[in-house]
Structures are given as structure tokens and as C-alpha cells.
Amino acid sequence: MGAGAPPPDVKAQGKKILVCVSGGIAAFKVVVVVRSFAEMGADVRVVMTRSAQHFVGAQTFAALSGNPVSTEMFGSGADVPHVELARGADLTIVAPATANAVAKMALGIADDLFSAVLLTVRSPVLLAPAMHTEMWEHPATRGNIATLEKHGVTLVGPSEGALSSGDSGAGRMSEPDEIVRAGLRALGRAEDLAGVRVLVTAGGTQEPIDPVRFVGNRSSGRMGFAIAREAAARRAKVTVVAGATSAEPPSGVELVQVATADEMRAAVLERAPECDVIVKAAAVADFKPEEAVERKLKKASGPPEITLVPTPDILAELGSRPGLRKARSILIGFAAETEPDPGRLGLLAEEKRRSKGADVIVANDVGSSDSGFGAATNRAVIAGPDGVTDVGLVTKMALASALIERISQLLKERRKL
Numbered sequence: 349m350g351a352g353a354p355p356p357d358v359k360a361q362g363k364k365i366l367v368c369v370s371g372g373i374a375a376f377k378v379v380v381v382v383r384s385f386a387e388m389g390a391d392v393r394v395v396m397t398r399s400a401q402h403f404v405g406a407q408t409f410a411a412l413s414g415n416p417v418s419t420e421m422f423g424s425g426a427d428v429p430h431v432e433l434a435r436g437a438d439l440t441i442v443a444p445a446t447a448n449a450v451a452k453m454a455l456g457i458a459d460d461l462f463s464a465v466l467l468t469v470r471s472p473v474l475l476a477p478a479m480h481t482e483m484w485e486h487p488a489t490r491g492n493i494a495t496l497e498k499h500g501v502t503l504v505g506p507s508e509g510a511l512s513s514g515d516s517g518a519g520r521m522s523e524p525d526e527i528v529r530a531g532l533r534a535l536g537r538a539e540d541l542a543g544v545r546v547l548v549t550a551g552g553t554q555e556p557i558d559p560v561r562f563v564g565n566r567s568s569g570r571m572g573f574a575i576a577r578e579a580a581a582r583r584a585k586v587t588v589v590a591g592a593t594s595a596e597p598p599s600g601v602e603l604v605q606v607a608t609a610d611e612m613r614a615a616v617l618e619r620a621p622e623c624d625v626i627v628k629a630a631a632v633a634d635f636k637p638e639e640a641v642e643r644k645l646k647k648a649s650g651p652p653e654i655t656l657v658p659t660p661d662i663l664a665e666l667g668s669r670p671g672l673r674k675a676r677s678i679l680i681g682f683a684a685e686t687e688p689d690p691g692r693l694g695l696l697a698e699e700k701r702r703s704k705g706a707d708v709i710v711a712n713d714v715g716s717s718d719s720g721f722g723a724a725t726n727r728a729v730i731a732g733p734d735g736v737t738d739v740g741l742v743t744k745m746a747l748a749s750a751l752i753e754r755i756s757q758l759l760k761e762r763r764k765l
């Protein structure tokens with residue numbers, strides 16, 4: 349199954365789906381999303397901002413969903429519409445999500461029905477941003493999106509392409525079928541990892557040279573944290589063994605802090621026998637100084653000669669000694685490559701999968717500014733026992749979601765054995 353396809357057993361029938369529409373041109377595409385879910389038998393409720401009604405009439409959404417459209421917080425009745433709408437929702441889709449809507453959601457503002465519903469709702473939330481490239485790339489929006497991802501919101505897109513002004517660039521809303529597929533995945537995934545123990549390593553190790561200096565790398569921990577967040581959202585019991593990181597760690601997971609490759613190895617091996625899934629997303633140093641000197645090296649003593657020795661290869665150890673792990677557990681490794689070509693990246697991933705004895709290898713390109721260490725996005729392929737999938741250039745959260753989807757399928761297959 350490709351990364352974008354929904355699990356075949358997911359049903360939208362009878363599910364309550366909230367579609368929250370804010371004021372962008374792409375609102376016309378959301379008409380198709382509403383119609384698709386209504387045709388699948390879902391109970392679709394549409395909430396619109398005032399601005400959204402400049403783009404598509406409420407009547408259109410009402411006719412296609414078969415339900416009245418909600419636009420106002422206040423009426424003359426005794427009902428509390430934001431609570432009634434939010435309660436019992438199985439899925440919430442925000443599309444198009446304007447820069448303004450994204451900002452309000454990130455800050456928890458609730459000054460209209462749309463934003464109050466989004467602060468009240470407890471279902472999985474899918475966000476399909478749509479805005480001009482300048483708005484999408486603005487540091488304020490970047491920060492708001494990072495906050496929402498931290499809150500567990502799943503991003504769909506945006507993609508690059510033609511924008512309403514005639515420009516082209518990042519910020520184009522995902523196509524309706526992509527949003528529908530993501531919605532189906534979200535409906536099907538809610539609890540699929542309940543009872544599954546997942547260990548994720550994240551960040552970079554720091555191998556001391558002296559008390560203040562170390563051999564390290566640029567890993568931010570963002571990718572590992574995204575995987576942990578996604579697994580926890582699907583109800584897995586997650587432990588993160590983290591080296592040095594600069595990203596915000598996820599909430600609701602056990603966090604074990606380590607510094608060196610040796611410490612990371614000890615922390616992972618201690619927990620491996622209980623884990624159903626081990627994802628080695630950390631950037632572990634390949635080499636460390638043979639010995640760390642006890643006192644700070646003095647500049648006046650001239651450049652030191654540092655002999656490097658290999659660090660333990662934790663992935664290979666776990667892959668080659670099955671006794672270290674739980675029976676039928678799944679081992680996933682990451683390969684950092686400076687290789688943007690997906691075909692060659694796939695070959696490297698498959699080669700590493702075999703040589704390390706891993707079930708799945710995610711190979712990502714760390715050679716460009718939009719992919720790899722510290723970036724919000726990653727260009728990656730996933731190589732597993734059932735072949736190689738090119739995930740393309742996507743957010744780290746979307747890559748995490750594609751990877752966890754693959755892991756969920758593998759777990760299901762192994763349980764059938």
C-alpha cells in the first residue's frame with residue numbers, strides 16, 4: 349500500500365465529521381471534501397467563518413452535507429453551539445486553514461464560532477493550510493504551525509503549485525482527494541497502536557573531548573519527536589531516548605535523556621526486551637574520541653591530537669542479535685544520506701536494511717536546506733519487507749505519519765503469523 353492510500357477497512361459511515369472552513373479561495377475545493385464524506389454516509393457538519401462566506405455560500409455546504417451550516421456563536425436559543433458541535437466529533441478537518449485561522453488556533457483564541465469549536469473539540473484534527481507563499485513562510489506562521497503540530501494536529505499539505513494570485517509557490521491547499529484520504533486514515537488510526545510499546549531514539553549524541561568540548565552533529569530531534577508524537581496519538585505507550593535536541597519534546601511520553609552513544613545504547617538495550625517497535629531516529633555519532641581528557645584543553649598548548657574510535661552500532665546490534673529484542677518486534681532505522689535522487693536513495697535504504705538486519709529503513713536526504721537536520725520537512729524513502737515507497741518532500745509530521753502507518757500494517761501482519 350502506498351503511503352497516501354487509506355487503510356482498506358476504514359469506514360466513514362455514521363462518523364461525525366466537522367469541517368471548519370475559513371476565508372480563502374480554496375474554500376471552493378472543500379465543497380468536494382464535504383460531498384465525498386456525505387456520500388460515504390458520514391454525518392458532516394460544516395462551520396464557516398464570516399470571511400469564508402465571501403468565497404462559498406453556506407447554502408452550498410448545507411445542500412451537500414444535508415445539515416444546516418453553523419456560522420454564529422450567538423442566537424436566541426438556549427443552546428451552546430460550539431460545545432454541541434465539538435462534542436462527539438470523530439474527526440475535525442480545517443480546510444482551507446487561513447494564516448489567521450492557524451494563528452488563532454495556535455494561540456487558543458475563541459472569538460467566533462469557528463475558533464471556539466476548534467478550542468473545544470477533542471477529536472483528531474486535520475489541518476489543510478492554504479495561503480500565499482509569503483504568509484506560509486513568515487516566521488509567525490512557521491511558529492504557529494510548529495505549535496499546532498506539538499498539540500497533535502495533523503497537517504495535510506500545503507503543496508507547491510499555482511496560487512490564486514497567479515503566482516506559484518508553497519502554500520497551495522492539498523487537493524480534495526488527498527484531504528479525504530488523510531481523513532479516512534485519521535478515522536482508522538485513532539487507536540490502532542493501543543497496547544503497543546514503542547521506543548524512539550531522537551536527537552544527536554555528544555562524545556566528549558574534554559569537560560566542555562564534544563564531537564556532535566546538527567540533529568534537532570524533530571524527526572524522532574514527530575514519530576513519538578504520532579505513535580502516542582495512536583495510543584501507543586511511547587518511550588523516547590533523546591540525546592541533544594533543540595526541538596520541543598512531545599507530551600504524554602516517557603523521556604529518557606542521554607548524552608553519548610554508549611549511554612544511548614545502554615538505555616535502548618535495557619528497554620528493548622519489552623518493546624514491540626524500536627525506531628532508531630537519533631543521529632548517533634559514528635566515532636568518539638578514544639579518551640576524554642579530564643581537564644579543559646588549553647589553547648596555549650596548541651591544537652590537540654585527537655584519536656577517534658568507533659562508537660557502538662546500536663541498530664546493527666539489535667538487528668543481528670534477535671535475543672536482545674521482544675519476539676516479533678519491529679526494528680526501524682534511519683539512514684542520513686546526501687542523495688536527493690529517490691531511486692538512489694531507495695537503493696541505499698534497501699542495502700542498509702539488509703546489512704543492519706532492520707525491518708524498515710527510512711533514508712532521508714540530509715544534503716539540502718529543506719531536508720534533514722533541523723529542517724521542518726524531509727525528503728525520504730521508506731524501505732520495508734514489502735518494497736520501497738518514495739514519500740517525497742513532506743513535513744516531518746507527515747513522514748512520521750507515513751512511517752507509523754507502515755509500522756501499523758507490519759504489526760497487523762505479524763500478529764496474523
Ligand SMILES: Cc1cc2nc3c(=O)[nH]c(=O)nc-3n(C[C@H](O)[C@H](O)[C@H](O)COP(=O)(O)O)c2cc1C
Binds near residue numbers: 370373397483
Ligand atoms: C480574494 C482573497 C483571497 C484570500 N485568500 C486567502 C488565503 O488563501 N489564505 C489566507 O490565509 N488568507 C486569505 N485571504 C485573507 C483572509 O480572508 C483574511 O485574512 C481573513 O481575515 C481570514 O479570516 P478567517 O480566518 O476568519 O476566515 C484572502 C483574502 C481575499 C480578499
